[in-house]
Amino acid sequence: MKILVIGGGNMGLTYAKSISQNSKFATISILEKQPAKIEELRNTTSFTIYNEAKECVNNVEVILLAIKPQIASLVLEQISSLVNKDQIIISIMAGVTLETITEALQIPKVVRAMPNLPAQVGYGVTGYYPATAVANKDLTAVETILKATGTITKVETEDQIDAITALSGSGPAYVFYLMNAMMQQAEEFGFSNKAAKEIALGTFLGTAQLFKDSDVKATTWVDRVTSKGGTTHAALVSFKKNDLDNCFKEGIQAAYNRAKELAKG
Secondary structure (H helix, E strand, O other): OEEEEEOOOHHHHHHHHHHHHHOOOOEEEEEOOOHHHHHHHHHHOOOEEEOOHHHOHHHOOEEEEOOOHHHHHHHHHHHOOOOOOOOEEEEOOOOOOHHHHHHHHOOOOEEEEEOOHHHHHOOEEEEEEEOOOOOHHHHHHHHHHHHOOEEEEEOOOOHHHHHHHHHHHOHHHHHHHHHHHHHHHHHHOOOOHHHHHHHHHHHHHHHHHHHHOOOOOHHHHHHHHOOOOOHHHHHHHHHHHOOHHHHHHHHHHHHHHHHHHHHOO
């Protein structure tokens, strides 16, 4: 299978490398416009790097759009005369709808997907939604490509792509935000930056592993850690007093709303 990744940035390169490592039957090439990035890719990877769409778009089976949504209209216009109806388009652009892509390219087989940052280390979470024209055999190829970076979830409606953008797409930033808060407090307690990082990292990794290895609900784990009148209880009382739950959910809602705004252009 010949796959063209349009956009040689972090996510585009992540997919190129992951697909290459996990599939013996895929040939990967990258289309990139920035001269400095082209030179970097040619010096650091074994992929074929193109800088002109006409040289590479029409001779591949799958095109992965790994570009910023702000330049979507420009790129779609540039490749519209080069694509064909047998090709599969996978877009990982936030907020750019199936309708926008299919109308711009006049081809039916389009899949929207939303990965997240841990895809770079093989622990990504990707939600995806295919257009109705994507047949089962095509979807199998799409899923193989997306699974190269971690776990995948097929969402029920396109609207849920915006939801998963707000949840797992933006989610790593929420985790880093909480980790940073824990590290800052550790340093205020007198720990070094290195020790603070080890404390935060170990706590998050260990907790995630506990959750992964059991069928116990998150709320049950909270109860198991908490003793009435104890230290954890004191922290939870403070969190509730400051309405942390709703603040957190409101933040996710804000991310969702922004994804919808992007979809409207």
